[in-house]
Amino acid sequence: MKTILITGAAGDVGTHLRRELASKYVLKASDLRSLTKINKEEKFVRADISKFSDALRITKGVDAVVHMGGYSVEGPWDGILQANIIGCYNVFEAARRNGVKRIVFPTSNHATGFYRRKDTIDHRVYPKPDGRYGVSKVFGEALGSLYADKYGMEVFCIRIGNVNPVPIDKRRLSIWLSPRDLAQLVTIGIEHPKIRFEIVYGVSRNKRSWYDNSNAYRLGYKPQDDSERYAKEVMAREKPGADPIAEMYQGGTFTVAEEVPNPAPLPKMKRKK
Numbered sequence: 001m002k003t004i005l006i007t008g009a010a011g012d013v014g015t016h017l018r019r020e021l022a023s024k025y026v027l028k029a030s031d032l033r034s035l036t037k038i039n040k041e042e043k044f045v046r047a048d049i050s051k052f053s054d055a056l057r058i059t060k061g062v063d064a065v066v067h068m069g070g071y072s073v074e075g076p077w078d079g080i081l082q083a084n085i086i087g088c089y090n091v092f093e094a095a096r097r098n099g100v101k102r103i104v105f106p107t108s109n110h111a112t113g114f115y116r117r118k119d120t121i122d123h124r125v126y127p128k129p130d131g132r133y134g135v136s137k138v139f140g141e142a143l144g145s146l147y148a149d150k151y152g153m154e155v156f157c158i159r160i161g162n163v164n165p166v167p168i169d170k171r172r173l174s175i176w177l178s179p180r181d182l183a184q185l186v187t188i189g190i191e192h193p194k195i196r197f198e199i200v201y202g203v204s205r206n207k208r209s210w211y212d213n214s215n216a217y218r219l220g221y222k223p224q225d226d227s228e229r230y231a232k233e234v235m236a237r238e239k240p241g242a243d244p245i246a247e248m249y250q251g252g253t254f255t256v257a258e259e260v261p262n263p264a265p266l267p268k269m270k271r272k273k
């Protein structure tokens with residue numbers, strides 16, 4: 001069995017992924033925070049990826065890295081800089097130095113959030129990030145491209161829409177990714193023999209999708225879920241009166257907000273006096 005490092009393993013997506021991949025791989029789960037539950041056959045290693053020495057330590061002896069760790073919403077520049085720019089660089093560079101070729105990188109729909117909802121976009125469009133967070137995801141994609149072209153690494157970027165057991169609002173009917181479809185995409189990212197540098201959209205086969213995900217289908221992705229099954233229920237709950245700009249663009253409220261509540265606030269560090 002391959003050993004896979006998952007950074008950000010305590011986060012929302014990491015938790016879904018660890019459950020879905022538990023029987024397929026030996027998982028080395030890493031995060032700044034503790035895991036609420038450690039699955040059988042799983043090893044936890046605490047690390048702060050904004051420190052290069054930590055990144056070097058955790059990427060040693062693994063077959064691939066699924067790099068989920070970081071700041072996952074729009075927020076203050078310093079938090080994004082440390083976790084998503086410096087942290088992302090550290091993980092790629094540490095993997096390279098440790099001879100780990102394969103990296104699955106979860107980028108985001110917010111790398112292209114300023115495309116309009118009436119547009120259908122594919123993996124070849126130029127980025128249109130909708131905030132500092134989106135810019136950090138574009139940085140990760142660019143870094144992946146550099147490491148593939150210059151150092152022969154194999155980088156699979158998934159522009160994730162929204163991972164949830166069920167889609168939770170109108171916008172997410174278009175960008176929903178079920179946990180099992182997420183696991184299928186990540187598995188392609190780990191296993192496909194011909195990955196050099198690829199960008200795909202991390203969405204299920206949603207009828208209301210804004211994406212032409214033909215690049216994922218070309219690589220063998222066969223999503224099993226479609227948000228339409230939940231559409232009636234979701235639309236019945238949807239409240240009118242949302243911001244018209246947020247409604248116009250794919251990135252939704254990220255196109256207007258300066259900060260979105262962070263689902264993974266950083267733990268308070270004990271400082272030496």
Ligand SMILES: NC(=O)c1ccc[n+]([C@@H]2O[C@H](COP(=O)([O-])OP(=O)(O)OC[C@H]3O[C@@H](n4cnc5c(N)ncnc54)[C@H](O)[C@@H]3O)[C@@H](O)[C@H]2O)c1
Binds near residue numbers: 073108109164264
């Ligand atoms: N949730 C989604 O639907 C979604 C959508 C698009 C992209 N993504 C991307 O997927 C990844 C995971 O998202 P998520 O929703 O699980 O986010 P999350 O905020 O729930 O989890 C992120 C994890 O990263 C950890 N982390 C933050 N800074 C760190 C550091 N310096 N060192 C080590 N660990 C650190 C946090 O402790 C947290 O557990 C993120 O990169 C996010 O940008 C997620």
